[in-house]
Amino acid sequence: MKWRKNKMSINGFINVLKPPGMTSHDVVSCLRRIYGTKKIGHAGTLDPAAAGVLPVAVGNATRLLEYMGNTDKRYRAEVLLGLSTDTDDDTGNILERTLFTMPPQEKITTALLGFYGDIMQTPSVYSAIKINGRKACDLARSHIDVVIPPRSIHIYELVLRQIFTDKFCIDVHCSKGTYIRSLCVDIGKSLGIPATMGFLIRTAVGSFSLADSHTLEEIANNPLQSLQGVNILLNYIPGCAVNELAIANFRQGKKIEHDGSQKDGTAVLVYNDVDFAGIGIISENGQYIAPHKVLN
Template sequence: MELETIRETYQSGRVVLINKPLQWTSFDVVNKIRWHLTRALQIKKIKVGHAGTLDPLADGLLIVCIGRATKMIEAIQDAPKEYLAAIDLGATTPSYDLETEIEQEYPVEHITEDLVIETLKGFKGEQMQMPPAFSAKKVNGKPAYEYARKNIDVTLKSKKVFFHEIDLQYFEPKHLKVRINCSKGTYIRSFAHDLGQKLNSGAYLQGLTRTAIGQFTLKDAWTLDQYIDKINRLNKYKVGEL
């Protein structure tokens, strides 16, 4: 296929599902795809963006929009998100996840599977949620985590979120796995922290995988290496395979 045809195909718009690796930022993924595309297509620049940020300590579905498909980003990220959250009970961290060390421990002997199931029911529907201090939420023009990492207290505002579905997938006295379907802007780290409090204990997010955004699912996603390899072999594809 002629390079010009391939170039026009990508610039006209592509929505790509990527299984974001752990420790990568969402921007890292976008930047790597853009870098390889500009070289494969032999152009100086092409629009590449993502719909819905994932923290470095989370993996799973990241939707990357290329060319004119970047106009779809807002609509895509407005869709409900689905996650599989691994939560450790009996302790808290300042960041509500593994970014920071455990700061306090709590009893868990009273926590049963039935208690967890009943407590999860109380989260369904509309909730007011406080963002974590270690978040990208802007305070005076700066991300809140910049203040938190310097031990500077700032005031964050709670916001409305909506939990469509919450299902307990796995239970041990100190470890849970929960499937969550929720509105955009929901912090699963805050959910884990709040769950610990409602269980009269403590909790933090041990791991997080995003499994769906609206109609798009993780099972249909490329690994990042697979997609970079596809980009580097673009001239071997037919139009329908791009």
């Protein structure tokens, strides 16, 4: 399936390999210069020190970022033992340093198993969570007390990859809203040893994988080749292929017929083999698709 794109209107998604040392906003600013448009946004903020997959939308695709909001994610992280910091990672000020003996592999594996499934997690005060309209990390850096309530997250998989003398690496498959820094600290607590996060790389956001990501240099050298069609959203929400007449009616704000295969309230992509009209909502006992977000 191919989507129309030209110099006048560039729409789609980019699987960016964010380098460490840049904020997610820095990446967006760089891409705005490359593509010559301000209409660019990202999904799933990454900490400045972290690297990895950062999905970015260009043009009309920015209006569709909300449909990727509940996407699960994958990470590889380093758990540093015998050390705690105010930011829960190795960029912060050291609060505690403790001598310890590295636990055996069996004990670490058992500890990791305790985090599977639905768990409660308290994010770091140095996170981007908004408190009364301001980021918690900004408040913390201004020495303003921040209290973040625990939240429910889900860990699908937590695998021990390698053990070193003072740290070990883990692979994490988790739900939206999981803070890996907090997870590393909590793993240390379960082992009875202070811990903080070392390096972090995000290896996947839904169907956006590290293997298919592009560096900013690669994107700058070939902007259009790095762009993926809006149809990648078919990995996140169901699609409904319709004819050109239905596409035209949909764009005019009219309901179009549906085969009843989805229940009312379901969001679907409306498209044909050359065009993408937008997002519709199933209505009237599955018999119609009502326009919800129309794209030209």
